[in-house]
Amino acid sequence: MADRSAYGTGGLAFDKSRMTWPNEVNVFLALILLIGIFELLGQLLPYMNNQSLLFDFNTKRDGTILNMARIKIIILQVSIIGIIALGSTQVIISGGIDLSPGSIVGASVMIAMSFAQTELVNGNPNPKAIFGPWAMDLPVIVPILVALACGIAAGATNGFLIAYTRIPPFIATLGMMVTARGISKWWSKGAPVSFPTEEFGLIGNGLGGWMPVVIFVSLAALFHIILRYTVYGKHTYAIGSNEEAARMSGISVSRHKVMIYAIAGMLAGVSALVLSSKNLTAQAGMGLMYELDAIAMTVIGGVSLAGGRGSIVGTVLGALIFGVIISGFTYLRLDAFYQEMVKGVIIVSAVVLDQWRQRRAAART
Amino acid sequence: MKIKTTIAAACTASLLSTAAVGQTVGFAMSEFNDNWLTVLRLAAADHAESIGVNLIIEDGQSDAARQLDQINNFIASGVDAIMIIPHDASGAQAMTDAASAAGIPLVYVNRYPINLDTLPDDQAVVASDETESGTLQTFAVCQILRASGAEGKFYILQGQLQHPAGIQRTKDIRDVVSMDMCSFMTEVDLQVGNFYRDQASDLMTNWLSSGEDFDAVIANNDEMAIGAIQAIKAQGIDMDDVIVAGIDASQDALLSMQAGDLDITVFQDAPGQAVGGLDTALALARGEDVARLITIPFKLVTPENMHLFMSEN
Numbered sequence: 001m002a003d004r005s006a007y008g009t010g011g012l013a014f015d016k017s018r019m020t021w022p023n024e025v026n027v028f029l030a031l032i033l034l035i036g037i038f039e040l041l042g043q044l045l046p047y048m049n050n051q052s053l054l055f056d057f058n059t060k061r062d063g064t065i066l067n068m069a070r071i072k073i074i075i076l077q078v079s080i081i082g083i084i085a086l087g088s089t090q091v092i093i094s095g096g097i098d099l100s101p102g103s104i105v106g107a108s109v110m111i112a113m114s115f116a117q118t119e120l121v122n123g124n125p126n127p128k129a130i131f132g133p134w135a136m137d138l139p140v141i142v143p144i145l146v147a148l149a150c151g152i153a154a155g156a157t158n159g160f161l162i163a164y165t166r167i168p169p170f171i172a173t174l175g176m177m178v179t180a181r182g183i184s185k186w187w188s189k190g191a192p193v194s195f196p197t198e199e200f201g202l203i204g205n206g207l208g209g210w211m212p213v214v215i216f217v218s219l220a221a222l223f224h225i226i227l228r229y230t231v232y233g234k235h236t237y238a239i240g241s242n243e244e245a246a247r248m249s250g251i252s253v254s255r256h257k258v259m260i261y262a263i264a265g266m267l268a269g270v271s272a273l274v275l276s277s278k279n280l281t282a283q284a285g286m287g288l289m290y291e292l293d294a295i296a297m298t299v300i301g302g303v304s305l306a307g308g309r310g311s312i313v314g315t316v317l318g319a320l321i322f323g324v325i326i327s328g329f330t331y332l333r334l335d336a337f338y339q340e341m342v343k344g345v346i347i348v349s350a351v352v353l354d355q356w357r358q359r360r361a362a363a364r365t
Numbered sequence: 366m367k368i369k370t371t372i373a374a375a376c377t378a379s380l381l382s383t384a385a386v387g388q389t390v391g392f393a394m395s396e397f398n399d400n401w402l403t404v405l406r407l408a409a410a411d412h413a414e415s416i417g418v419n420l421i422i423e424d425g426q427s428d429a430a431r432q433l434d435q436i437n438n439f440i441a442s443g444v445d446a447i448m449i450i451p452h453d454a455s456g457a458q459a460m461t462d463a464a465s466a467a468g469i470p471l472v473y474v475n476r477y478p479i480n481l482d483t484l485p486d487d488q489a490v491v492a493s494d495e496t497e498s499g500t501l502q503t504f505a506v507c508q509i510l511r512a513s514g515a516e517g518k519f520y521i522l523q524g525q526l527q528h529p530a531g532i533q534r535t536k537d538i539r540d541v542v543s544m545d546m547c548s549f550m551t552e553v554d555l556q557v558g559n560f561y562r563d564q565a566s567d568l569m570t571n572w573l574s575s576g577e578d579f580d581a582v583i584a585n586n587d588e589m590a591i592g593a594i595q596a597i598k599a600q601g602i603d604m605d606d607v608i609v610a611g612i613d614a615s616q617d618a619l620l621s622m623q624a625g626d627l628d629i630t631v632f633q634d635a636p637g638q639a640v641g642g643l644d645t646a647l648a649l650a651r652g653e654d655v656a657r658l659i660t661i662p663f664k665l666v667t668p669e670n671m672h673l674f675m676s677e678n
Contacts, residue, residue: 051575069600070575077567077570122623185397185424191404191407278563278566326571331574335556337526
């Protein structure tokens with residue numbers, strides 16, 4: 001505040017340029033800063049032997065100066081939760097919250113994988129078969145449709161509860177979180193469902209292992225366009241900014257909410273497909289706490305829990321920050337304890353910084 | 366539940382005449398999500414059905430406090446005996462006290478409670494000696510590496526940081542490596558995969574991205590070993606060049622071994638623990654004397670003897 005007088009009244013022009021600086025730029029700078037810290041530690045810590053996080057100047061194993069293997073895993077390990085975060089972003093922008101996608105993933109992997117099993121494993125009958133021979137070696141489109149249907153059904157249920165019974169999203173999706181986890185455990189009485197067909201395995205392992213990244217980035221691009229340039233997107237922001245005003249201006253808020261939650265559920269279904277395919281198994285505990293990581297990614301990416309503000313680009317950057325933290329800690333060979341502590345600190349600092357920036361911007365106008 | 370018990374008793378009493386028929390046993394599991402525990406749970410349910418016992422199984426959801434509540438619920442509904450897989454072995458004293466005060470026999474399954482030495486007469490433990498598993502596993506890795514003349518660099522994939530089996534198995538790995546015969550082995554890094562396949566796969570990919578040479582991966586369970594194998598294969602590395610070891614001898618693991626990917630696993634007898642636990646609980650309910658500690662042995666599984674275990678877990 002003290003240095004503001006230095007600009008006099010002309011300071012307004014300066015402030016304005018600061019205000020139009022999109023929040024995503026800040027998140028991007030935070031990402032670069034974080035990478036810089038890891039690179040610096042790689043040079044400073046004696047046991048690291050001057051290794052680098054993203055570069056590979058000495059051996060050039062990939063034929064480039066980049067360590068492509070690490071860049072790949074940084075994105076790959078957040079792709080599956082990232083897909084969920086794309087849905088959470090829309091829900092949170094609309095002023096809601098979704099606690100259920102982790103459990104929807106749990107239920108969807110079990111049900112979808114039951115339709116993706118192969119009859120023979122190394123020449124033995126599949127020891128984890130759920131259904132009879134009729135459900136074996138089905139075309140890969142069947143489990144895909146089953147997973148999407150599970151996700152949409154669960155998501156739409158959330159939406160209906162929120163829009164028409166008027167219970168808070170926190171409660172409705174909390175109920176779905178518990179119920180869907182129950183379904184995932186009940187489906188095969190807790191036993192894992194394994195050994196899918198080769199085609200099904202490609203969803204998570206195709207394109208040399210890049211498939212989850214490709215799916216995540218394509219969906220991110222798609223929903224970026226939808227949120228920015230379509231009526232659906234504009235209504236989502238409008239509802240999140242001021243639900244009453246949105247209703248007054250003729251937006252069918254209830255119907256729109258059902259759609260938002262159904263899309264979030266569908267994205268959980270996609271995430272379930274990629275997850276179970278990548279691991280070639282479905283287990284009742286899959287997706288546990290994914291919703292919280294997804295919410296954290298969106299929040300780091302600058303989506304406001306109060307609604308009306310945020311973007312897909314921010315969420316993708318938030319996901320990348322998560323990926324850099326996970327890989328950075330393995331690269332520094334630090335234990336998982338520290339990883340969780342730092343993750344927590346980063347989530348809270350992101351919001352504190354964002355609030356501070358907003359207040360400062362508000363004070364200037 | 367009462368009606369169900371009565372019907373079950375009426376139906377089976379005419380067919381069978383063992384003392385167990387119609388009795389109710391409460392079984393508080395630490396969690397339902399774990400694969401190996403699922404095998405144990407299904408074996409317990411099967412055995413209960415075959416001897417006409419009504420078994421009530423609860424999911425502790427990895428929460429020691431919730432488990433204590435479940436035990437108190439069992440006590441309130443007047444079960445004949447209680448079996449428990451404690452999520453946290455150090456929380457066992459409160460469980461022992463609760464059951465003991467109500468005069469209901471209690472059997473700890475799978476894990477040693479912290480108060481093992483002071484258990485009352487109507488309580489017992491049916492478990493495997495956890496120090497065996499990691500030792501058998503790591504010693505087998507050591508022998509293979511020694512025979513091949515490899516350098517002996519290895520990664521460790523640990524289970525949940527607070528999980529007693531994970532802690533013990535990791536300690537066993539380090540104990541074996543500190544022995545003269547295996548001291549040529551060096552630990553490159555340890556990371557926590559929480560017993561999950563997906564997390565282990567991502568950790569392994571992170572390790573592979575450092576370009577560091579390694580000869581073996583020692584995982585606290587089979588799921589993490591399989592995750593590591595999937596990551597290693599995705600990089601196009603020949604599985605003959607890497608030794609991967611797990612623990613549990615799960616179905617998925619044995620098929621992976623059959624395909625030539627997994628080299629070592631250790632069989633922990635889930636059905637043995639389930640049946641032993643239930644029989645011990647019923648014996649205590651009849652007022653019989655049983656040993657305070659009944660151990661079910663671990664067995665090393667390699668491609669040579671894996672056919673013996675194909676239908677076990």
